[in-house]
Amino acid sequence: MTKASKVSLIKISPRFRGPWTLLKKEMLRFWRVGFQTVAAPVITALLYLLIFSHVLAGHVQVYQDVPYTAFLIPGLIMMSVLQNAFANSSSSLIQSKVMGNLIFVLLTPLTHFEFFFAFLCAAIIRGLVVGLCIYLVAMWVVDIHVIHPWMIIAFALLGSALLGTFGIIAGIWADRFDQMAVFQNFIIMPLSFLSGVFYSIHSLPPFWQKVSQLNPFFYMIDGFRYGFFGQGDISPLISLCIVGTSFLVLALVTLKMLKSGYKLRV
Amino acid sequence: MNPAIKINNIHKHFGDLHALKGIDLTIEQGEFFALLGPNGAGKSTLISILAGLIKPSAGAISVMGFDVVSQYQKARQLLGIVPQELVFDPFFNVREMLRFQAGYFGHGPENDDWVDEVLEGLGLADKAHTNMRKLSGGMKRRALIAQALAHKPPVIVLDEPTAGVDVELRQMLWEFIKKLNRDGHTIILTTHYLEEAEALCSRVGMMKQGEIVALDSTANLLNKFAGKKLRLTLGDVFLPTEIHSLLRGQEKGVFTFALSDMAQIELVLSALRTANIKVIDMQLNEADLEDVFLSLVGQQ
Numbered sequence: 418m419t420k421a422s423k424v425s426l427i428k429i430s431p432r433f434r435g436p437w438t439l440l441k442k443e444m445l446r447f448w449r450v451g452f453q454t455v456a457a458p459v460i461t462a463l464l465y466l467l468i469f470s471h472v473l474a475g476h477v478q479v480y481q482d483v484p485y486t487a488f489l490i491p492g493l494i495m496m497s498v499l500q501n502a503f504a505n506s507s508s509s510l511i512q513s514k515v516m517g518n519l520i521f522v523l524l525t526p527l528t529h530f531e532f533f534f535a536f537l538c539a540a541i542i543r544g545l546v547v548g549l550c551i552y553l554v555a556m557w558v559v560d561i562h563v564i565h566p567w568m569i570i571a572f573a574l575l576g577s578a579l580l581g582t583f584g585i586i587a588g589i590w591a592d593r594f595d596q597m598a599v600f601q602n603f604i605i606m607p608l609s610f611l612s613g614v615f616y617s618i619h620s621l622p623p624f625w626q627k628v629s630q631l632n633p634f635f636y637m638i639d640g641f642r643y644g645f646f647g648q649g650d651i652s653p654l655i656s657l658c659i660v661g662t663s664f665l666v667l668a669l670v671t672l673k674m675l676k677s678g679y680k681l682r683v
Numbered sequence: 684m685n686p687a688i689k690i691n692n693i694h695k696h697f698g699d700l701h702a703l704k705g706i707d708l709t710i711e712q713g714e715f716f717a718l719l720g721p722n723g724a725g726k727s728t729l730i731s732i733l734a735g736l737i738k739p740s741a742g743a744i745s746v747m748g749f750d751v752v753s754q755y756q757k758a759r760q761l762l763g764i765v766p767q768e769l770v771f772d773p774f775f776n777v778r779e780m781l782r783f784q785a786g787y788f789g790h791g792p793e794n795d796d797w798v799d800e801v802l803e804g805l806g807l808a809d810k811a812h813t814n815m816r817k818l819s820g821g822m823k824r825r826a827l828i829a830q831a832l833a834h835k836p837p838v839i840v841l842d843e844p845t846a847g848v849d850v851e852l853r854q855m856l857w858e859f860i861k862k863l864n865r866d867g868h869t870i871i872l873t874t875h876y877l878e879e880a881e882a883l884c885s886r887v888g889m890m891k892q893g894e895i896v897a898l899d900s901t902a903n904l905l906n907k908f909a910g911k912k913l914r915l916t917l918g919d920v921f922l923p924t925e926i927h928s929l930l931r932g933q934e935k936g937v938f939t940f941a942l943s944d945m946a947q948i949e950l951v952l953s954a955l956r957t958a959n960i961k962v963i964d965m966q967l968n969e970a971d972l973e974d975v976f977l978s979l980v981g982q983q
Contacts, residue, residue: 429791431789431790431791432789434786434789434790434791435786435787435788435789437786438782438783438786438787439783439786439787441783441786442775442783445774445775445779446774449774449775450774513772516770516771516772516773517766517768517770518770518771518772520736520766520770521770521772521780521783521784521787521830522787523734523735523736524734524735524736524759524762524764525759525784525787525788526755526756526757526759526760526787526788526789527787528756678738682735682736682737682738683731683736683737683738
């Protein structure tokens with residue numbers, strides 16, 4: 418068939434076709450390499466689960482009535498959601514910049530807000546897809562109950578939005594892949610590993626508890642985990658406020674960067 | 684009727700470099716216009732400002748009456764730009780890329796017939812489902828042009844579109860672009876192939892060091908600057924000094940002179956006779972755009 422198909426499953430108003438097209442392209446981009454963008458992080462999270470639960474189960478009891486393996490799962494899910502949301506927007510932008518094909522988007526009438534919306538939504542969707550896959554596979558291993566599903570949804574959405582936005586900032590700022598690696602290796606990885614994914618911060622000395630509270634990842638992981646067990650290291654509403662405010666601040670910074678054309682338009 | 688492009692006193696500074704020095708240029712709707720100049724003249728900077736990729740230091744550009752900065756959405760809707768660099772997105776095939784590109788401009792499935800026409804016109808129909816990564820250089824160039832046309836813009840800017848494209852593909856491309864021009868699209872072309880500009884464009888602007896040094900119809904430029912070209916095969920000789928000013932080139936004993944009128948032929952020949960230099964062969968040609976170009980911008 419050489420002629421284009423006339424069938425469109427989703428009818429989109431011409432006003433919104435621009436951002437919708439960019440979102441669709443960004444989603445297809447990660448879906449085309451799903452083995453790398455979805456399957457690989459799911460397998461990595463399951464390996465963490467397998468190793469840490471095997472080594473520490475029976476030795477560590479964080480919450481009463483919650484086995485360590487069950488405690489681990491929400492943290493691993495949220496860590497993967499955050500890392501993949503960041504990876505999606507940042508890698509797409511840096512690849513497009515280095516390969517030069519970002520020009521196809523820059524030449525269009527898309528506004529800075531539409532650009533932000535499309536990259537943000539694609540990042541959120543990839544984060545949630547990875548998180549959902551880990552949850553579905555983990556269900557086979559451990560019996561996990563959900564106490565506050567809306568908390569889980571709120572933290573997953575806000576957390577992935579926050580990291581997706583941070584990924585856009587990193588993608589705009591970085592000019593080379595090694596600069597992007599600085600973000601991955603020196604910001605995202607340490608903050609996610611030191612956020613209480615594998616432990617409760619109450620198990621740390623008081624000084625490190627204070628330090629942990631400066632880590633925004635801690636609030637996202639703890640709030641997300643609260644949704645599963647109904648208990649956490651800090652009030653989920655405080656966490657929600659901190660994560661929500663952080664997202665708003667980063668979103669405003671990103672929109673300002675996009676509007677001014679920082680590093681995109683000379 | 685608003686002009687297709689109106690450039691009003693555009694300046695661009697990159698640090699200490701004054702890349703564009705007050706460019707004024709108006710291109711009417713339906714024109715086939717060539718923007719020529721040596722590397723570093725400022726052509727691509729000017730096009731990038733038009734495209735919104737570079738911000739001007741001063742001045743304004745409008746596309747069919749819409750300012751490219753303050754009314755950028757409307758201006759970009761009317762503009763299709765073929766970038767100079769051979770860039771592509773390796774995740775998608777040709778048709779997907781064209782649909783995305785049209786989609787960014789608000790076009791949906793109703794635009795598919797036009798996408799098919801572009802694919803046919805550029806000889807890409809059988810590559811529609813081929814991944815961009817797997818296309819040859821010439822095919823990638825054609826896909827790049829197709830992307831710029833995907834939203835059917837009335838004003839099309841082609842920045843060095845035939846660089847690295849073989850003769851057959853070039854002919855196909857120009858036939859398609861000429862058809863678009865006949866259909867009312869405004870075409871602005873930058874190229875290093877001056878014979879292309881001469882054959883296709885009704886008007887030419889020449890840039891040198893950030894300024895427009897010539898702006899006229901192709902025919903007027905040829906009449907005004909070029910005159911005739913006299914090619915004499917003389918062998919290994921030293922030319923008399925009085926005809927050095929007319930000399931434009933010398934290669935393997937063949938000397939090319941630029942003459943403003945026929946009377947200068949006798950001037951050259953008599954100087955050679957006086958110097959006892961024998962003419963082995965002689966050719967007299969009409970000058971082309973390359974001669975105009977060299978006479979205006981060649982002496983840097």
